[in-house]
Amino acid sequence: MRLRDLKAELQRVRPFDVKRQKYDLEQYPTGAEIAAHLVFTAATVHGDIEDCVVADLGCGTAMLGIGAALMGASTVLGMDADMDALEIAQQNVCQLDVAHICDFAICDVGFLPTRPGLPIVDTVIMNPPFGTRSKGADVAFLEAAIALRPHAIYSLHKSSTRDYLLRRARDDWGVQAEVIAELRFDIPKMYKFHKSKSRDIEVDFIRLELPEELRDSPCQPSAGEERAESPEFLSTNSPSAHSPAPLPPPPPSPPAAGAAAGTEAAGAGGGAA
Amino acid sequence: GERSRPEPPPSGGSGVLSMRLLTHNMLVCNIKGVTNGYPFRIEVDELEVQESEFNAEFIQNMLPKLEYDVLRVAAESLGYGELPPSDQIDEATKQDEDFLRKVHHALMDMHVLEGRLVCPETGRPFGIKGGIPNMLLHEDEV
Secondary structure, eight states, X not given: OOHHHHHHHHTTSOOOOGGGOOGGGTXXXXXHHHHHHHHHHHHHTTOOSTTXXXXXXXXXXTHHHHHHHHTTOXXXXXXXXXXXXXXXXXXXXHHTTOTTTEEEEEOOGGGOOBOSSSOOOOEEEEOOOOSSSSTTHHHHHHHHHHHTOOSEEEEEEEGGGHHHHHHIIIIIIOOEEEEEEEEEEEEEOOSTTOOSSEEEEEEEEXXXXXXXXXXXXXOOSOHHHHHHSOOTTSOTTOTTOXXXXXXXXXXXXXXXXXXXXXXXXXXXXXXXX | OOOOSOOOOTTOTTOOOSBOHHHHHHBXXXXXXXXXXXXXXXXXXXXXXXXXXXXXXXXXXXXXXXXXXXXXXXXXXXXOOOSOOGXXXXXXXXXXXXXXHHHHHHHHSEEEEEEEEEOTTTOOEEEEETTEEBOOOOGGGO
């Protein structure tokens, strides 16, 4: 599927029901433009979507997961803590004819109920909370994604957190991390506590890659204890954690996705819709 | 190259919204202190079996990642007892289309719409409603 066809399809994905949007979860819809860009890059540049088992953490109304399904994922697992959002997600997958590919589960991303055996998930795609309402949520999502031990993770984070996240990836989690693109999002005023009419936020599109050794370690099924902690096997001084290649300078921001007047507001952060 | 993703059901349309056994294969009970939270026992109130088009390569790719015996037992609990026990499976079996079709059927065609996932250690049920399992923990379980 071509990028512009993917965008067109994703425009059909219904966002959150405004009356039921939950600001504690930092729910902002992921615009079709951003979602298409993220999934298309993962698919065509890195081959991380086609025939893969893809997890969408904090899937909201499943914008990203549906994108993955359309780009050839074998199976998409959408997880979110909000039942209302998942109801809309189900309508969306039916509407876009990908219900047979997508499964959903209601769960807290901080407590992912997934077994520690050999990983089923190949790729994680997500648009996590920025950590504005719930401090550290952005990091918690990355740690949860890593604990699934996929081959690759695609995520969106505030550019202001870039240095911190790249350092954590390198030093604490033992994973390669690169900023694939720098984007500018226009987040419209959606909640009462928002002061200005809309805000421009610089956002990094980040790709993490796990070394094979981390994926291949089948842990013993003492599942309960592993969940709440940082992944034990990702030790700081592990010989298998190689230092990532020097990061390329972030490319100049592409034309602000969705920020121009008249186009659909392409928000980022929060349970992606 | 060859696509190894499942095809939409022959009837087309919206497909079935459900929890498939692929998802069940992944899920574990992570209540604090639980050490034997895998696999969930499935109590099914509403099940739908809908055939989807078989793709051998997709199943072959999935096989090494699955807890096979968990799949076999779960399928059996839903009424599908055709999968051979793992000690009867060798390299030849994994190439056998008949076997792969059975795995496909168990993994992808059995749709739990309503029911519960029951923790094997504590008996705590996690409800499945409209095909979505609710794995949220209560405050005292975290």
